[in-house]
Amino acid sequence: MAPTGKKRRPVAAPKRTTATPKAKSRAKRTKKARRGPIAWVMRIIGFFLRLIWSFTWRSAAVLCLLIGAAVSYFYTTLPELDELVDGRTRGSVTLLDHNDKTFAWRGEQFGGFTSVDAVSPVLAHAVVATEDKRFYRHFGVSPRGVASAVRINLREGRGPLSGHGGSTLTQQTAKLLCLGVPFDPTTGMTEAEYEADCRRGTMWRKIKEAVYAMAMEARYTKDEILTIYLNRAYLGGGARGFEAAAQRYFGIPASQLDAAQSAMLAGLLVAPTRYAPTNNLERAQARAETVLRLMAEQGYISDADRAVAVAEPATLSQAAQARAGGYFADWVMDTGPSFLTKDTTEDVILSTTLDQRLQTAAEEAMKTVFETKVREGSEAQAAIVVMSADGAVRAMVGGRQTKVSGAFNRATMAKRQTGSSFKPFVYAAAMDLGYTPGATVVDEPLTINVPGSGAYSPQNYDKKFHGRVTLSKALQESYNIPAVRVSEAVGRENVRKIAEGFGIESDLAAGPALALGVSESTLLEMTGAYAGILNGGTSVTPYGLRELRLQGDDEPLMGQGGGFGERVITEEAAQYLTFMMFQVVDRGTGVRAKLDGRQAAGKTGTTQAARDAWFIGFTADYVVGVWMGYDDNTPLTGVTGGGLPADIWRETMVRVNEGMPVKPLPLKIPPSAIPAQKPPRDPGGTAQNNAATGGNTAQGQQQQAQSPAATDRERRRAERQARRDERRQNGTTADKVLEDVLINILRGGGN
Incomplete structure (x- = not known):
């Protein structure tokens, strides 16, 4: 069969690009590497990395679930805010003077519920600047704070958990609440042992504090947490809470505190007894300067305000000094029953006889x-x-x-x-x-x-x-x-x-x-x-x-x-x-x-x-x-x-006795101590006779008719007779008895 007039293309495979020698060599090496020992090592590393990652995210998930469960549990146990503000385990004694004015406190004094809105704003700023500058930005726990505290502890030659703890203000509040465990004397634990247990710094305790703090963050607002802290913190001098401390040291409510006073109170938080101004005012003022510097660095006060507060540091008011009570308060406390004074669990009012004006006079x-x-x-x-x-x-x-x-x-x-x-x-x-x-x-x-x-x-x-x-x-x-x-x-x-x-x-x-x-x-x-x-x-x-x-x-x-x-x-x-x-x-x-x-x-x-x-x-x-x-x-x-x-x-x-009316002593002058009185000369005899007789009696009128010489003789005779009668009645017999007894003592040489 003859072909048609069209010429057919020859059938042939597409032309392939021939690989270069370098490419062939690289491919050959890669193939060998996948089959060599390096490949096995990489596979093993990859396996363990995948295993670690799998364990980590699963563990993290389990840990988050556990933390969430613990937070949820503590959340359900947290009471209303007003039930947490009074953290005292003992009552207080308020002592009033004879005018019913307070002059001293004993025990743990609580100034009453005080919210953040009711205190001076500069006080809240001082507390936050001193204790937790990231308070309003964390969720109860601050990893940055913990890391910073560990770094400082290691740099100062201590263990990572010794010294600075990195606790947030919320965690400190949790510690003040003792993680919700109230003091129970029936357990046999003393109050001191209870407080020491609340302050323990073990790893397990810190974990519980962190969980409890997160529960508090979920339950309360930031201002409510700060309110609890402001009311429960101990500030020395028997003052529990900043309201009581303001009254104790400055004689004013917490709402009237200025920057210098607020800084001094905030400075007490690190060591209330050591820095209490009643113990060492200069030390308390030096600590307050540190607080003022922190407040200025964090923008709570200006440099000018800081300079003024440093130049005019807070001092104890005279009223606050008087409210120490001193020796009188201690004595009165000892005169009452101990269960209502030194060991009271109630808030007691003692009305006393103290006169503060006289106390000042004696001092x-x-x-x-x-x-x-x-x-x-x-x-x-x-x-x-x-x-x-x-x-x-x-x-x-x-x-x-x-x-x-x-x-x-x-x-x-x-x-x-x-x-x-x-x-x-x-x-x-x-x-x-x-x-x-x-x-x-x-x-x-x-x-x-x-x-x-x-x-x-x-x-x-x-x-x-x-x-x-x-x-x-x-x-x-x-x-x-x-x-x-x-x-x-x-x-x-x-x-x-x-x-x-x-x-x-x-x-x-x-x-x-x-x-x-x-x-x-x-x-x-x-x-x-x-x-x-x-x-x-x-x-x-x-x-x-x-x-x-x-x-x-x-x-x-x-x-x-x-x-x-x-x-x-x-x-x-x-x-x-x-x-x-x-x-x-x-x-x-x-x-x-x-x-x-x-x-x-x-x-x-x-x-x-x-x-x-x-x-x-x-x-x-x-x-x-x-x-x-x-x-x-x-x-x-x-x-x-x-x-x-x-x-x-x-x-x-x-x-x-300043300003008091002059009064005579209730004394009796004995007759022997009264000198004989000579009447004044009076040629007419009137003044003389009146002095002797009173002038208004019938006897006086009769004497006025007598001659002055006769009247004088009668007067002297009457005076001598009166003195003899007085001595006979009051002194002579007693004198004789006393002399006789003393003579007998002398003669006998004994009693």
Whole structure:
């Protein structure tokens, strides 16, 4: 068959590109590599990487599920906000003065619920700047903060989890809440152990804190978390929360805090006790400067505001300093039941007898004398008690350091020999038995044989003998021998009974030295005993508590803790004794205590080797007791009761009586102390006769008709007869009895 006219193309395979030698070589090497040892190593590495990745994301997923479950659990346990703000495990005690003004706090004081909106904005900024600058940007846990804390700890040579913890403010709040576990005393754990457990820093504890913090972030807003923190944080000085701390240190609410004050309070968070301004103000101010720098760096305050706050640092207000309460507050707390004072779980209100004006007066008086009359560097101490005649303690200073709490109170705790300040009770026994200040006693050598001790021979301070002297003179000059003679005459048991009746509860000496104050007593006891003399011979129990009640209740749980007791000596005896003690201040050993224009009575006291010096006395309104000495019984140098203690007493009394009306002492002047009055010359006789008779009586009118000479003779005769009658009734018999007893003592040489 013949082909057609068209020419056919030859059938052929497409032209292939021939590989270059380099490509062939590379392909050959790749093929060999896939089959060589490197391929096996890569396959193994890839396998493990895939295995690790698979384990990691599965573990992360499981961990997230576990964390989510834990967060959900804690979320369901979190209560309402208002149930978390009061974090105290103990109650508080608020002490009010006699005007019902707060002057001290004890226990853990809570200022009341305070939200972030209610405090000064600069305070919230100070807390955030100091504790957690990323507070508003994290979810409860800050990985950057943890990493930074680990880096700092390692750089400072500590373990990664030792020192800085990197905790957020939310985690700190979780720690304050103790992860929702309240204190339960029935578990046998003490409060201190509970708090230590809440602060544990183990890895497991930190994990739980982180989970609890995330639950809080889910349950509350940021401001609510900050509110809990502001209310629960402990800031030293018994203040729980920033509201209580603002009142405690500055005497103002937290809403009125300025930058310097806010910085100081925020600075307390790192170590509340160490940086508390009541412990060390300069240290607290230095810490506040650090807080101010952080606030400026984070833009919360300007550099100018920071400079002003640094130049004018926060200081304790005078009202806040006074609210330390000092020795008086400690003493009142000890007088109440412990379950309502030191160990209370309730909020308690104590109404007291304190007069803050008088407290300031006593503190200033002591400071003035020690600054002007005591040598620099002296470690001598002093104590002051100011009391009303009914035993109400109005002020108390237990040592030279007045702004203290929990310190040794020399007014109530120190039992010291009383010296001659005990002698008024010797003469009180004599007055109560019918003697008068004009009765006489012989001041001459005396030796008494004391069974078991041998001969006892007292001596006067001036080493002299003064012959026959009146009882008033003997007390006025604080003669020792007459005091012992009178004590032996009236009976030591009577003296001891009267001293105990006036409130001296300490063991009193059994021998004749009892009269010279060798027994020990506290300043509070002695001042209370003198108050019994002032009020006319009735004993008093010193007290500082007027009323105790729970906060919010109107009915008190306890009433007044002291006051008037039983009569110890007659009113006349007390008035005679007051006259004798008035003579002590007016012209005797206590003349340095004399007040201008106001009557005062008192008694000095100096013990053997001048280890103790006392002055206790009173005006018509107040009794003030002063003690001075060394805590280790070192003898005072050149100090007696009529010296520095009398100066302190006078400085105190001048301030105490400032602005008060002048009142006379309740004293009775004995007839022997009243000098005979000569009538003024009057040729007409009218003034003379009126002075003698009163001028308005019938007898006076009759005398006006008589001659001046006859009238004068009658007047003198009547005066002499009146004096004889007075002596016969009041003094003569007592004088004779006293002399007879003393003569017997001298002759017998014993008691």
